[in-house]
Amino acid sequence: MTTIEVRGLTKRYGSDVVVDDLSFSVAPGQVTGFLGPNGAGKSTTMKMIIGLAAPTHGIVTVGGRRYQDLPVPLTEVGALLDASAVHGARTAYDHLLALAVSNGLPRRRVDEVLARTGLEGVAGKRAGGFSLGMRQRLGIAATLLGDPRALIFDEPVNGLDPEGIRWIRDFMRSLAAEGRAVLVSSHLMSEMAQTADHLVVIGRGRLIADMGMADLMHANGDGTVLVRTGEPFAHHLTAAGGTVRDGLEGALVVSGLSSTEIGKLAAYHGVPLSELTPQRVSLEDAFIELTRESVEYQGAAA
Amino acid sequence: MNTLHAEWIKLRSLRSTWYTVACLFVFGLGITALSMSGAGTEYRGGTDADRAAWDPTSQSLKTFIVAQLIVGVLGILVVTSEFATGLMQTTLAATPRRNRLLAAKAIVATAVAAVAGQALMFIAFFIGQALLAGQDVPYARLGDTGVLKAVVGGGLYLSAIALLAVGLGAILRATAGALATLVGIVFLVPALSGLFPDWMQGIFDFWPTLGAAAIFGTLPDENFPHPWLNLGGLWLGVAVVLTAAFVVFRRRDV
Numbered sequence: 001m002t003t004i005e006v007r008g009l010t011k012r013y014g015s016d017v018v019v020d021d022l023s024f025s026v027a028p029g030q031v032t033g034f035l036g037p038n039g040a041g042k043s044t045t046m047k048m049i050i051g052l053a054a055p056t057h058g059i060v061t062v063g064g065r066r067y068q069d070l071p072v073p074l075t076e077v078g079a080l081l082d083a084s085a086v087h088g089a090r091t092a093y094d095h096l097l098a099l100a101v102s103n104g105l106p107r108r109r110v111d112e113v114l115a116r117t118g119l120e121g122v123a124g125k126r127a128g129g130f131s132l133g134m135r136q137r138l139g140i141a142a143t144l145l146g147d148p149r150a151l152i153f154d155e156p157v158n159g160l161d162p163e164g165i166r167w168i169r170d171f172m173r174s175l176a177a178e179g180r181a182v183l184v185s186s187h188l189m190s191e192m193a194q195t196a197d198h199l200v201v202i203g204r205g206r207l208i209a210d211m212g213m214a215d216l217m218h219a220n221g222d223g224t225v226l227v228r229t230g231e232p233f234a235h236h237l238t239a240a241g242g243t244v245r246d247g248l249e250g251a252l253v254v255s256g257l258s259s260t261e262i263g264k265l266a267a268y269h270g271v272p273l274s275e276l277t278p279q280r281v282s283l284e285d286a287f288i289e290l291t292r293e294s295v296e297y298q299g300a301a302a
Numbered sequence: 303m304n305t306l307h308a309e310w311i312k313l314r315s316l317r318s319t320w321y322t323v324a325c326l327f328v329f330g331l332g333i334t335a336l337s338m339s340g341a342g343t344e345y346r347g348g349t350d351a352d353r354a355a356w357d358p359t360s361q362s363l364k365t366f367i368v369a370q371l372i373v374g375v376l377g378i379l380v381v382t383s384e385f386a387t388g389l390m391q392t393t394l395a396a397t398p399r400r401n402r403l404l405a406a407k408a409i410v411a412t413a414v415a416a417v418a419g420q421a422l423m424f425i426a427f428f429i430g431q432a433l434l435a436g437q438d439v440p441y442a443r444l445g446d447t448g449v450l451k452a453v454v455g456g457g458l459y460l461s462a463i464a465l466l467a468v469g470l471g472a473i474l475r476a477t478a479g480a481l482a483t484l485v486g487i488v489f490l491v492p493a494l495s496g497l498f499p500d501w502m503q504g505i506f507d508f509w510p511t512l513g514a515a516a517i518f519g520t521l522p523d524e525n526f527p528h529p530w531l532n533l534g535g536l537w538l539g540v541a542v543v544l545t546a547a548f549v550v551f552r553r554r555d556v
Contacts, residue, residue, distance in 0.1 A: 051398045052391055053555035068398045079395050085388030087316065094315035102308035102396045142392065 002076060002149035002181055003027055004049060008058035011044050011205075018044045020205040021058070026183045028149065031176045033196030033213075034185040037291055041205035042185040043081065046154050049183075050079045062150060074103040078143025079152040083135040088128025092119055092138050095127055100145050113141040133164040140171065150181040157191060169195050189287035203291040216286055225259045227252040228275035229266070236269050237262065251275070305397055305406040313380060313410050322379070323418050326372045327425075333365045334426040335433065342437025358442045359452045359520045362430020366456055366518060367488075369422055370463040370510065373415040374484045377467025380411040382477040390556050400552045404472055408544065412465045419460030423453045448520035455517035455533055462533070463488070463510060466540045472547035508535025 004026040011019040019041040026032045036042050047053040049060045051067040062070065062077050070076050086095055096110045114120050117137040122130070127138060136156060143151055153172070157165045172195050176182045186192055192199060192213075199216055201209040209216065227233065228251045234244045242257040254262060259278045266273050313319050341361055345353065381404075384390040397403045427444070434441035442449050467484055474480040492511040495503075507513035507526070514536035516526035526532055 047391075047555070050395045052394055054553075070398070073398055074396055077395075081391055081395075082388050085390075085392050087312075087383060087387045087389050089317060090312070090315050094311060098308045098311040098315070099392065099396050101311055102304055102393075104304045 002063040004077075004150055004152075004181060004183060005061045005064075006045070006049070006058070007060070009045065009048060009055050009060060010057040011041070011048060011053065012056045018205050019048070019055075022202065022205065022207050023058075024200045024207060024210050026150065026181045027198070028181040029176060029179050030197035031172050031182045031184060031195050032198045032200060033192035034183055034200050034202075035189060035192055035287065036185075036187065036202040036208075038187050040187075040202050040291075042187075042202065043154055044205075045202075046079070046081055046152055046183075046185065049152060050077060050081075052081075072103050072146065074099070074105065074146030074148060076146070076148055077150045077152060078146065078148040080136075080139040080143050080156065081152075081154045083132065083139040083156075086127040086135065086138060089126055091124050091126050092130075092141075093123040095138065096142060096145065099142055103146055105145055109145050109147075113144045116144060117141040132159050133161065136160060136164065136168065140168075148180070151175055151183070153182075153184045155185055155187070157186070165191075201287065201290055208290050224253050224255045224279045225257065225262055226275060226277040226279055227254055227262060227273060229271055229273045231271045233266065233269070233271045236265055236271070240265055253279075305399075305402050306409060308397075309380075309403075309406040309410045313414065316383075318379065318383075319376065319414070322372060322376045323414070326369055326376075326418055326422060329372065330365045330369045330422045331426060331429060333368055334362055334430050337364060338362060338430045338433040339437075341434060342439045345437075345439040355521065356440060357519055357521050358431060358434050358440060359427065359446075359449050360518045362427050362434075362442075363423060363452060363456050363518045365422070365426050366459060366515070367511065369419065369460055370488055371485065373419055373460050373464040374467040374488070375481065376415055377411045377464040378471040378477060378480045378484065380407050381468055381471030382475060382480055385475045386477060394556055401548060404468075404548055404551050407472075408465060408468045411468050412461050415464030416457060416461040419464070420454070420457030423456040423460070427453050442520065446520070451529070452518050452520050455529065459510075459514060459517055459533060459536070462514075462536050462540050466510075466543055469540065469543040469547035472551045473543075508532055508539055510536060 006025065007023050009019055009022040010017065022041075022045060034042055034045070044053060048055050049062070049067065060067065067073065067077065092114070093110060096113065097107065100107065100109050114123050117140055119134065119137055119141060122134065127135065130138065140156075156168050160168065172182055172184055176197070184195060196213055198212055199209060200207070226247060227237075234252055237244050237252070237254055237257065240257060240261070242254045242262070245253050247253040257265075259276055263273070263276055338361065345356060348356075384393055393403065394400065431441040431443070444450060444453070466487070467480065470480040470483050474483060488510045491509065495506050495512060498506075513526060513532045516523060516529040517533045519529065523529075
C-alpha cells in the first residue's frame with residue numbers, strides 16, 4: 001500500500017519560512033483533507049511531495065521512496081496542482097498521450113481515462129477552449145493515466161459550479177473507496193467536511209492538527225447552547241458558571257453549561273424559555289479556532 | 303526513449319511547430335529568390351575584383367541570416383512554452399529526471415531544426431543557382447569545390463543555433479527574454495563587433511553570423527582558412543551554454 005510520508009519538511013525562501021518542520025502521512029483508503037488558510041504552505045508542500053520544489057530540510061517519501069527515484073512515477077502518484085497547466089493549443093488527447101508515452105503506458109489508457117472523466121466527446125478538441133470544469137476533468141484524467149495508488153489534488157473545486165463540485169467530491173470518495181491514498185487541499189473547511197475522512201491542518205507552514213474528522217469535532221469543546229427567552233436570564237446563567245454572549249435576535253449563546261443544566265436553572269427561577277437548542281460546533285468554527293491559535297503563537301514567537 | 307517519444311508527440315501536436323517550419327521555408331526561400339533575381343545585374347556591373355570574389359553558393363545561402371532566427375524560435379518555444387503555460391509542472395511530475403527531460407527536448411528540437419534547416423539549405427542552393435543560370439552569370443553545381451561543404455555545413459550551423467536556443471530557453475524560462483537574447487547574439491553583437499576590445503575578436507571567430515558563418519563560403523578566405531574549425535567552435539560555445547542550462551534546470555524549483 002502506498003503511503004505518502006512527510007517528515008520534518010521545511011522550505012525557506014530567503015528568510016521566509018513557508019513550510020516549517022511539517023510531518024504527517026497520507027494513508028491509503030481514505031481522503032486526507034489538507035487544510036489551511038491561503039498562504040499556509042499547502043501548495044508548496046504538495047510541490048515538494050512530487051519533487052517540483054526542493055525541501056530546505058526534511059524528506060518526503062512515496063511508498064518508501066523519494067519521488068525522483070520512482071521508476072514509473074505516474075503509476076505511483078497522480079498529482080493535479082494546477083488545472084490550467086496545459087498547453088491550450090494541444091488537444092486533450094495529445095496532451096494525455098504525451099504524458100502516457102513518457103511513462104511507457106499503453107495508448108489505450110488515454111481512452112480509458114477520457115471515458116472515466118467523461119471527456120470522450122472532446123478528446124480531439126484543443127484544451128484552450130475548455131471551461132474550467134472541463135480542464136479540471138482533463139487534469140484529473142491525467143492523474144489517473146498510470147492507475148496510481150496515491151493521488152494529490154490542490155484546491156480541486158476552486159471556481160467550479162455546484163455540479164462540478166459534486167462530481168469532484170464523489171470522484172475523490174470513489175478513489176479512496178478503491179483503496180487509494182487521496183490528499184486533497186482546500187482552504188474551505190465546509191468542503192472538507194463533506195469529503196475528507198482525515199484532516200491535516202496547517203497554518204503558517206506549521207502543523208496545527210492531524211486527526212480524524214470525528215476527533216476534530218470532539219476536540220473542540222462541548223459546543224454552545226442557544227437560549228431564547230423574554231425575561232432577564234443572563235445574570236442567572238453567569239451566576240451558575242456559564243459564559244453568555246448575545247446571539248442574533250435577542251438570543252443568548254451560552255457556553256460552559258449543558259442544555260440540561262440550563263433547563264433546570266430556568267425552571268428553578270421560573271423563567272419561561274421559548275428556545276433551548278444545543279449547538280454543534282461547526283467545522284468552520286473549529287477551523288478558525290485552530291488557525292487563530294497558530295497565528296497568535298506565531299505572533300508571540302516573533 | 304519514452305521521454306524522447308513523448309517530447310516528439312508534444313512538438314508535433316502543436317500547430318505552432320508547423321507554422322514555424324512553414325515560416326522557415328516561406329521566408330528562407332523567399333529571401334533567396336528575391337536576392338538571387340537581382341544578383342545577375344550586380345555581377346555584370348561589378349569590377350574584376352568583385353567578379354573574382356563572386357561566390358554563387360554563399361550568395362544563395364545568405365538566407366541563413368533569417369533562417370537562424372526562425373529555427374531559434376522553434377528551439378526556444380520547446381522549453382519556454384511549457385513554463386508559460388505551467389505545463390512544466392505536469393511534465394516534471396511525469397518525468398522527474400530533469401536531465402533526461404531537457405536532453406529529450408534538446409534532441410527533438412535540434413533534430414527538427416537539422417532536417418528542416420538542411421532541406422532549406424539544399425533547396426535554397428538549387429533555387430539560387432537556377433535563378434543565376436537564368437541570368438546567364440556564373441553559377442555553382444553541387445559537385446564544385448567546397449559547395450557540398452557549404453550546404454551541409456549550413457544545415458549544421460542552423461542545428462547549432464536551435465540547440466543554443468533550447469539552452470537559452472531553459473536558462474531564461476521566458477519566451478521574450480530568450481528571444482531577445484538570441485537576437486542579441488546573432489544580430490546585435492555581430493553588428494557592433496567592431497566596437498568590442500581586441501581580446502574579444504578571438505571569440506568572434508566562432509560567433510554566429512561572424513566567424514562561424516565562414517562555412518557558407520566556397521572561396522578560400524585568408525581570415526578563416528579552416529571553416530570547419532570555426533563551426534566546431536560554435537558548437538563548443540553552444541555546449542557551454544547548454545551545460546549551464548542543464549545545471550540551472552536541475553536545481554530550480556518549478
